[in-house]
Amino acid sequence: MKPIGPIPTDYIWRDGALMLGDRPADEWATLAGDTPLFVYDLAIVRRRVERFRAAFPGISLHYAVKANPHPPLLSAMAGLVDGLDIASAGEARLALDAGVDPRRISFAGPGKRNRELELAIEAGITINVESASELDRALGLGRALGATPRLALRVNPDFELKGSGMKMGGGAKPFGIDADRVAPLIGRIEEKGGLYRGLHIFAGSQALDPEALIEAQASAVALADRISREAGVAPPHVNLGGGFGIAYFSADSPLDEVRVGEALAATLAARGPMLARTEFTIELGRWLVGEAGVYLTRIVDRKESHGETFLVVDGGLHHQLAASGNFGTVVRRNYPISLTKCGEPDRLETVSVVGCLCTPLDRLGDQVGLPPAGVGDLVAVYLAGAYGASASPARFLGQGEAKELTIDGVDIL
Ligand SMILES: *Cc1c(COP(=O)(O)O)cnc(C)c1O
Numbered sequence: 020m021k022p023i024g025p026i027p028t029d030y031i032w033r034d035g036a037l038m039l040g041d042r043p044a045d046e047w048a049t050l051a052g053d054t055p056l057f058v059y060d061l062a063i064v065r066r067r068v069e070r071f072r073a074a075f076p077g078i079s080l081h082y083a084v085k086a087n088p089h090p091p092l093l094s095a096m097a098g099l100v101d102g103l104d105i106a107s108a109g110e111a112r113l114a115l116d117a118g119v120d121p122r123r124i125s126f127a128g129p130g131k132r133n134r135e136l137e138l139a140i141e142a143g144i145t146i147n148v149e150s151a152s153e154l155d156r157a158l159g160l161g162r163a164l165g166a167t168p169r170l171a172l173r174v175n176p177d178f179e180l181k182g183s184g185m186k187m188g189g190g191a192k193p194f195g196i197d198a199d200r201v202a203p204l205i206g207r208i209e210e211k212g213g214l215y216r217g218l219h220i221f222a223g224s225q226a227l228d229p230e231a232l233i234e235a236q237a238s239a240v241a242l243a244d245r246i247s248r249e250a251g252v253a254p255p256h257v258n259l260g261g262g263f264g265i266a267y268f269s270a271d272s273p274l275d276e277v278r279v280g281e282a283l284a285a286t287l288a289a290r291g292p293m294l295a296r297t298e299f300t301i302e303l304g305r306w307l308v309g310e311a312g313v314y315l316t317r318i319v320d321r322k323e324s325h326g327e328t329f330l331v332v333d334g335g336l337h338h339q340l341a342a343s344g345n346f347g348t349v350v351r352r353n354y355p356i357s358l359t360k361c362g363e364p365d366r367l368e369t370v371s372v373v374g375c376l377c378t379p380l381d382r383l384g385d386q387v388g389l390p391p392a393g394v395g396d397l398v399a400v401y402l403a404g405a406y407g408a409s410a411s412p413a414r415f416l417g418q419g420e421a422k423e424l425t426i427d428g429v430d431i432l
Contacts, residue, residue, distance in 0.1 A: 020367070020369045020386060020387065020388040021353055021385055021386045021387060022268075022269035022352075022353065023269060023353040023354065023355050023356055023384070023387050023388075024266060024267045024268045024269055024271065024352070024353060024354050024355040024401075024402070025266050025269070025271070025273075025355055026355040026357060026401055027063075027310040027355075027401060027402070029060070029063045029066070029310060029311075030313075030401070032361060035360055035361040035362075036359065036360055036361075037357065037358075037359040037360070037399055039058050039060060039313060039426065040060055040062065040426045040427070040428040041428060043359070044058070044313070044315055044359040044397060044399060045359055045360075045397055047315070047424060047426070048315050048317070048397060050424075051422045051424055052422075053422060054315055054316055054317040054333055054334070054397070054422075055314060055315060055316040055317075055332075055333055055334030055338055055421040055422070056314070056315045056316075056421060056422045056423070056424060057089075057312055057313070057314050057315075057338070057403055057404075057407060057408055057421055057422070057423045057424065058312065058313050058315065058424045058426060059087070059089065059092050059308070059311050059312045059404055059423070059424070059425045059426070060311050060312075060313075060426055060427075060428065061092070061095050061311070061425060061426065061427045061428065062427065062428035063310060063311035063404075064092070064095070064096065064099070064307060064308055064311045064404075065099065067306065067307045067308075067310070067311070068080065068099045068100065068307065070276060071276070071301075071303070071307075073277075073280075074276045074277045074279070074280030074281075075276075075280045075283065075301065076280075076284075077299075078280075078283070078299050078300065078301055079101040079102065079298055079299065079300040079301070080100045080101050080102075080300070080301060080302075080303065081100060081101060081102040081103060081104045081125070081258070081300050081301070081302040081303070082096045082099075082100045082102075082103050082104065082302070082303065082304065082307060082308075083104045083261065083302050083303060083304035084103055084104060084105050084106070084110045084113065084114060084304075085105075085106055085110065085304060085406075085409065085410075086304025086305050086307070086308055086309070086404075086405040086406060086409075087304070087308045087312070087404055087405055087406075087407070087408075087409060088110060088113050088409055089408065089409075089423050089425060090113060090116065090117065091425035092308065092425045093113055093114070093117040094117045094118065095425070095427075096117070096307075096308075097114075097117040097118055097119045100307075101123065101300070102119070102123035102124060102125065102300065103117070103119050103123065103124050103125075104124075104125050104126075104127060104302045105124060105125070105126050105127075105144075106126070106127055106128035107128065107135065108132075108134065108135040108138050111124065111126060111135070111138055111139060111142065111144060115142060121142045121143040121144045122143055122144075122145070122169070124142075124144045124145065125144070125145040125146075125147050125171065125216075125219070125258070126139050126144050126145065126146050126147060127147035127149070127173055127194075127219060127221070128147075128149070129149050129150075129193045129194060131146070131149070131153060133156065133160060136153075136156060136157050136160050136168075137160055137164065139168075140157065140160055140161050140164055140166050140168045140169075141164060141166060143169060144169070145169040145170070145171055145216045146168060146169065146170050146171070147171045147172070147173040147219040147258075148170055148171065148172050148173060148196070148204075149173050149193075149194060149195055149196070150196060151196065151200070151204060154170065154172075154204055154207065154208070157170060157213070158170075158207075158208070158211040158212060158213050161212055161213060162211075162212055167212060167213065167214050168212075168213045168214070169213075169214050169216050170208050170213045170214065170215060170216060171215075171216040171217045171218060171219050171256065171258070172195075172196060172201050172204055172205065172208075172217075172218055172219065173194065173195035173196065173218075173219040173220075173221070174195050174196060174198050174201050174218055174219065174220045174242065174243075174246065175189075175192045175194060175195035175196060175197050175198060176189060176195075176198055176220050176222050176238065176239065176242055177189065177197075177198045177199070177242070178222065178234075178235065178238040178242075179222055179223060179235075180222035180223030180224075180226050180231060180232070180235040180260075180262050181226075181228070181231040181234065181235070182226055182227070182228045182231045183222070183223030183224055183225055183226040183231070183262055183264075189222065194221070195219070195220075195221075198242055198246065201218070201246050201250075202246050202249035202250040203250070205246075205247075205250040205252050206250060206252070215252065215254075215255070216254075216255055216256055217254035217255050217256035217257055217258070217297070218243050218246065218247075218254050218256075218257050218258070219257075219258040219260075220239040220242060220243065220257070220258065220259060220260055221258070221260035221261070221262075221302070222235045222238075222239070222260050222262065223235070223260075223262050224261070224262050224264070224304075224305075225262065225264040225265075225305065226262045226263065226264050226274070227264040227265075227266065227271055227272065227273070227274050228274075229274060229275045229276075229278045229279050229282075232262060232263070232274075232279045233278070233279055233282040233283070235260070235262070236259050236260075236279070236282070236283050236286060237282070237283075237286045239257070239259045239260060240257070240259070240286050240287065240290060240294070240299075243257045243294060243297075244290065244291045244293055244294055247293045247294065248291070248293050253293050253294070253295075253296065253297065254294070254297050255296075255297065255298065256297065256298050256299075256300060257294065257297050257298075257299050257300070258299075258300045258301075258302060259283075259299055259300065259301055260301070260302065261301050261302045261303040261304070261306070263276065263279075263303055263305075263306035264305070264306070265305055265306055265309045265310055265402060265405075267352075267354055267355075267402055268352040268353070268354075269352070269353075274306070276306075287299065304405055304406075305404075305405035305406065308404040308405050309402050309403075309404045309405035309406075310401070310402060310404060311404040312402070312403040312404025312405070312407060313399050313400070313401055313403055313404075314334060314338060314339050314342070314399070314400040314403035314407060314421070315359065315397050315398070315399055316332040316333055316334030316335075316374075316383070316397070316398050316400070317332060317333050317395065317396070317397055317398075318330050318331065318332055318392060318393065318394050318395065318396050318397075318398065319331055319332065319333050319375065319394060320394065321392070321393055321394060327371060327386075328368060328369070328370045328371070329370065329371050329372075329373055330370050330371070330372045330373070330389075330392060330398065331373055331374075331375060332372060332373070332374060332375065332383065332398055333375055334374055334375070334383070334400075334421065335373075335374015335375050335376045335381040335383065335418070336374055336376060336378075336380060336381045336382075336383075336411065336412075336415075337374070337376060337411055337412055337413050337414075337415045337416065337418055338407060338408055338411050338413065338420075338421040339374075339383060339400055339403060339407055339411060340406075340410060340411040340412065341354075341406050341407070341410065341411075342354040342356075342383050342400050342402075342403070342407075343374070343380060343381060343382055343383060344380075344382070345380055346406065346410060346411075351382070351385065353384055353385055353387055354383070354384075354400055354401060354402055355400075355401040355402060356372060356383065356384045356387055356389075356398060356399065356400050356401070357389070357398070357399050357401075358389055358390055358392050358396055358397065358398060358399070359396070359397040359398070359399050360390075360396065360397075361390065362389075362390025362391060362392065363390050363391065364390055366390060366391065367388035367389060367390060368388070368389065368390075368391055369386050369387070369388055370384070370386070370387065370389055370392070371384060371385055371386055371387070372384035372387065372389075372398055375418060376415065376416045376418065377416065378416075383398070383400055384398075384400075408420070408421055408423055
């Protein structure tokens with residue numbers, strides 16, 4: 020039997036059934052009409068936002084749309100956070116449709132096409148500029164449109180977020196402008212008809228070690244101060260990045276965000292005069308929504324092969340690429356997984372939960388311990404609220420998309 024990651028403590032069992040909001044998981048599957056199914060619980064998202072507010076008073080919170088762009092979830096999120104971070108024109112439309120004030124939307128990401136820059140400029144979305152040439156294109160398009168582009172500069176920091184699952188700063192990177200080349204561009208923005216909105220410093224993702232985040236945030240504040248002094252211009256905003264991780268695997272422990280918040284407060288209390296009036300932002304995706312989602316998939320076959328038991332389900336890596344271990348992980352480890360019924364918890368059997376795709380990559384649980392289960396039973400894969408439906412190859416092998424439900428603890432949205 021191999022270990023599984025920790026099931027988030029938000030999930031409770033009642034009368035032997037996994038509850039999602041106020042209903043057993045199986046009832047949501049029946050209501051949705053089919054499986055596989057993602058269920059996102061807004062009550063859990065609200066609890067994460069409240070935890071952030073408690074730990075980071077005075078810091079703005081942005082939501083990184085790419086973690087989960089499902090429109091009902093996004094509309095709810097729009098009312099909970101201070102801004103949305105997007106990475107494409109498609110996400111821009113979703114963010115605008117969610118009713119967010121364009122001035123609270125920022126657009127980062129390499130390779131922005133002219134029509135994407137135009138959309139952002141016309142809507143009044145802040146562009147986090149990724150290169151000197153992108154800056155010139157945005158300024159030129161602004162002049163052609165007769166509009167003032169709102170421009171922040173994304174910095175490729177000269178430090179990295181240690182221990183992060185995905186490093187996005189330090190060394191040669193396609194993201195942002197190398198730190199030592201940023202200052203001269205700040206003057207160019209207002210000179211050429213743009214509105215300078217500040218700096219964006221994102222060093223990486225999926226960090227669970229508070230010390231690593233504390234160090235990266237302190238380095239980001241110091242870098243923002245250095246660049247701003249060099250340019251002689253105070254930044255209205257500094258986006259310090261995010262990178263808060265969640266515990267996916269058995270050896271992971273949850274991030275102590277309170278410690279990170281205390282250290283950031285101390286760092287900011289000691290900041291220099293150049294940043295005295297700056298608004299600071301943290302942008303988070305998975306930490307806000309990852310634990311709020313469960314992927315429900317039904318067992319369609321149970322078989323034995325060479326002494327191993329396989330539970331074959333109607334879902335798979337086409338919806339949950341990350342849980343199958345094929346999205347940015349080197350060693351495949353088990354996400355938290357359970358049945359939606361308690362069954363006989365004292366009589367666990369070792370089974371592999373495999374998806375319905377005809378590839379050996381499609382494995383949601385490798386030799387996990389589950390109560391005896393058979394055809395028709397539902398399996399829940401946790402941590403499905405971020406980088407699930409939107410980051411998986413839904414067209415691979417023609418099984419189609421999963422359903423998605425956003426619940427409010429009580430109502431379907
Ligand atoms: C992906 C990304 C995020 C969100 O990362 P999470 O790990 O989901 O918190 C935030 N900012 C930028 C620039 C990103 O590329």
